[in-house]
Amino acid sequence: MTLKEIAAELNKFSSVLIFCHTRPDGDTLGSATALKIALEKQGKRADIACESAVPEKFSFVPGVGSVVNNVKELSFRYDAHVAVDCSVEGMMGDLYHYFVKNKNTFNIDHHISNSNYAKYNYVENRAACCEIIYGLLKAVDLEIDADVATCLMLGVCTDTGYFIHSNVTADTLYISSELFKKGGRLQEIGKKLFKTQKKARALLYADVMNRIRFYLDDKLAVISINKSDLEKFGATSDMTEGFIDYPISIEGVEVAVSILENKENCYKISFRSSGTVDVNQIASTFGGGGHILASGCMINGFFEDVKDKIIRTVSLYL
Numbered sequence: 664m665t666l667k668e669i670a671a672e673l674n675k676f677s678s679v680l681i682f683c684h685t686r687p688d689g690d691t692l693g694s695a696t697a698l699k700i701a702l703e704k705q706g707k708r709a710d711i712a713c714e715s716a717v718p719e720k721f722s723f724v725p726g727v728g729s730v731v732n733n734v735k736e737l738s739f740r741y742d743a744h745v746a747v748d749c750s751v752e753g754m755m756g757d758l759y760h761y762f763v764k765n766k767n768t769f770n771i772d773h774h775i776s777n778s779n780y781a782k783y784n785y786v787e788n789r790a791a792c793c794e795i796i797y798g799l800l801k802a803v804d805l806e807i808d809a810d811v812a813t814c815l816m817l818g819v820c821t822d823t824g825y826f827i828h829s830n831v832t833a834d835t836l837y838i839s840s841e842l843f844k845k846g847g848r849l850q851e852i853g854k855k856l857f858k859t860q861k862k863a864r865a866l867l868y869a870d871v872m873n874r875i876r877f878y879l880d881d882k883l884a885v886i887s888i889n890k891s892d893l894e895k896f897g898a899t900s901d902m903t904e905g906f907i908d909y910p911i912s913i914e915g916v917e918v919a920v921s922i923l924e925n926k927e928n929c930y931k932i933s934f935r936s937s938g939t940v941d942v943n944q945i946a947s948t949f950g951g952g953g954h955i956l957a958s959g960c961m962i963n964g965f966f967e968d969v970k971d972k973i974i975r976t977v978s979l980y981l
């Protein structure tokens with residue numbers, strides 16, 4: 664289906680529940696809040712569900728205060744369920760069981776590894792899911808006011824590392840320009856998310872980067888963050904977003920990996936590639952996925968075993 668057809672289909676419904684992925688980032692939150700605000704302006708009912716709490720740094724984002732963590736609080740029956748920025752159903756966490764209960768499910772995403780888990784799927788390889796939501800709102804003439812523009816710009820800014828990643832296209836800049844014209848608050852996003860951080864994050868960052876390990880002739884750089892590191896500085900796991908940009912910036916490093924302890928013997932792995940290695944393929948060997956240059960997965964086991972598995976797998980692709 665084309666985006667216009669998906670938009671027309673979604674436009675038929677008068678109440679929509681929007682699903683974000685767990686450990687929400689700027690793109691899933693920006694996509695959801697933009698869609699919610701635009702639908703509400705049309706007199707429709709729209710709510711947002713996300714299994715994880717929204718990190719405090721996003722509290723400035725319009726509409727983010729209304730995100731519900733427990734769908735049991737929502738007794739309302741919605742006409743449609745829409746997942747944004749979720750490449751696989753598992754990214755919604757346990758909320759997926761609620762998502763599939765609806766017969767009109769939509770999956771709007773920009774990850775090439777998307778598993779097309781909904782009734783209506785729209786997947787396009789773009790820098791951010793927010794770019795797709797922009798096209799969707801335009802396709803059915805939903806109003807893009809300054810708040811909607813700010814939400815959409817948020818996802819574009821965060822998924823492109825403030826326009827520096829190689830996923831930026833002419834379209835990314837064109838859409839950003841249109842959002843800026845509509846009042847999208849680019850500088851506020853930059854200041855709140857790219858030029859400000861908590862003391863706990865800064866100290867954790869210094870500690871983690873001091874322990875970077877190099878393997879495979881320095882082509883692989885690995886950072887690791889476990890629960891006790893977080894506790895030491897009073898940091899939370901969402902503060903580690905963006906850490907991996909540092910090891911991948913090192914000359915000669917082709918793949919960077921972040922190993923973040925999720926719970927005992929369960930690690931959230933993030934991969935970045937400097938351009939030659941397809942880390943979507945590497946993550947998919949562990950049941951994950953994402954993009955060619957940025958992907959992720961979960962691996963269970965003892966830390967040393969998990970790390971060895973990663974090193975062995977990456978060595979096959981170098």
Ligand SMILES: [Mn+2]
Nearest residue numbers: 690748792822
């Ligand atoms: Mn995204």
